[in-house]
Amino acid sequence: MALQMAWQQTHQQRRKAPLGLRNLGNTCYLNSVLQCLCYTPPLGQFCLSSQHSSRCKNWAVGGEKECPFCILERQITRCLSAEGSLEAPSKIYKCLTLFAESFRGGRQEDAHEFLRYVIDACHNTCLKLLSKSAAGKENASPGASGAKYGTVMREIFRGALLSQVKCLSCKGESNKTDEMMDISLDLFQSFSLNDALQPLLPA
Incomplete structure (x- = not known):
């Protein structure tokens, strides 16, 4: 998996300062995590290229609910492409339990704990996508779908x-x-x- 470890020059020229995120009610923890993820160069570049959503199409979760990684990808893309100075992370806030089942809107939560939940949720979604993709190939090698570190989240954060x-x-x-x-x-x-x-x- 080839990751771009630095921002492309076009992005650096477009935005001089990080985009601000609106507080939707005790969402400081969520905003701080999103800003860290948005401005992690390899993840930001990966999301801007729509590499996950172009392959996912809600396939990874069987169509039963929305894909956590697709939601994160859209949020990061908006943050990195927005022309204004403020963005409201409404979609992630509405789908909070999709990332962290025990989290509830309006409550103060721990930023580090939420970060781990987001990374794990996106990693698990990628594993499901790999499994579905491998199952659809006639000559898929045994164990190929369960490549332990074969997801972008593990490649970046492990x-x-x-x-x-x-x-x-x-x-x-x-x-x-x-x-x-x-x-x-x-x-x-x-x-x-x-x-x-x-x-x-x-x-």
């Missing part, structure tokens, strides 16, 4: 933490790699990302 133990006597090494989708960082007295990451790095 990371790996490598833990290494090295024997000082024999110089042997034992390595363990754990998948992660986020890192908890202590921001107190951290003046840069590198400062916040230092506790995770060996001395």
Whole structure:
């Protein structure tokens, strides 16, 4: 999956500052997450090219309800293409439970929790689409539909933490790699990302 890691020059010239999002009633958490997602270059570029919706056509969810990724794609496209300075994320707000079943409109919620719900909902939708697509191919290889990391959300947001133990006597090494989708960082007295990451790095 080829992702564009930087904005195209045409987009950089079009908008100098991020688009503001209207507060629809305790939606600060939702707005902050949407702005972060909108201005994540590979995701923004992916949505602007309509790569998901052009293949989905509500196929991934069997036509029973709307597709979370299609909704997010439309929202990001509007935010990145709008000529004004303010946008209301009404559609995502109305479909809040499609992303996070326990969330309700008008309530204050946690931004980090909502971000994980959005990523997971879009990732799962992509997996369903891959499964449907593979099932429609006569020569689909076993397991092709369940490619664990074969979705745009995992390609962008997944990371790996490598833990290494090295024997000082024999110089042997034992390595363990754990998948992660986020890192908890202590921001107190951290003046840069590198400062916040230092506790995770060996001395």
